[in-house]
Amino acid sequence: MISHAKEICLLSIVMPAKNEAAAVGSTIAAIRRQYPEAEVIVVNDGSCDETAILAEAAGARVVHHPYSKGNGAAIKTGARAASGEIILFMDADGQHDPADIPRLLELIGQGHDMVVGARQKGSQASMGRGFANGLYNRLASWMTGHRVDDLTSGFRAVRTDKFREFLYLLPNGFSYPTTSTMAFFRAGYSVAYVPIHAAKRIGKSHIRLLRDGSRFLLIIFKIGTLFSPLKIFAPVALVMFALASSWYGWTWWEQGRFTNMSALLYSGSVMVFLMGLISEQITALMYRGRE
Known part of the structure; x- marks a missing residue:
């Protein structure tokens, strides 16, 4: 297990953010209290509010997209900009609790290559999204032969060098967690899960059920063709x-x-x-x- 001090030195925290002025400042402040020396990168994905200003004021390094490229594109930008040997991805909307970060890092220190925060029952999610996530998890478990507790969670810690191997595979939209998880399994890397509770997001969600739900079958086939x-x-x-x-x-x-x-x-x-x-x-x- 790596020491707490070493975790801090090696850690980059990447947060994609689009119009998250309501929560980004308080989220970064909570991270800074726990990991004052960690590199915090906020990827401003074409926000039209004060997201970037508040992120910088809270102590984050802000990388700008001149226009919105998508959540996955922001993740790729953050991964390229990170200098730590471990990257922790989390949302800037208040859903993910920084207090859970040490639990993910502990499993990284035990030798895992990716550790995912698996949302438990009671975490905020509509019935439709919960049903879809359940289908994703069962499909991925069948494909990989391993139990997948949460295929679509955006709260995850990864080893930087291994994650960067698959940047070319990641989509620019919201399915980057699905693609990265399946890529790690296919490559034979170790993936672990930590149970977490996701709070209700602060601000307005950028996911549209009808628009993004229409991609459901495409994601299923993508999972299949990516892995087996x-x-x-x-x-x-x-x-x-x-x-x-x-x-x-x-x-x-x-x-x-x-x-x-x-x-x-x-x-x-x-x-x-x-x-x-x-x-x-x-x-x-x-x-x-x-x-």
């Missing part, structure tokens, strides 16, 4: 093969012939399976190239 494409393509191919066989059996019984629909479904199932196999090899080569 064959686990997505093989079941689809199997279903198509079963449909083809069922249709063939029915038409042979009723009409005594093999129809074009059966041929289409059989050929489609083979094509989907081969696409999954090729995607699996491409994914393996992609991670091998990063090594």
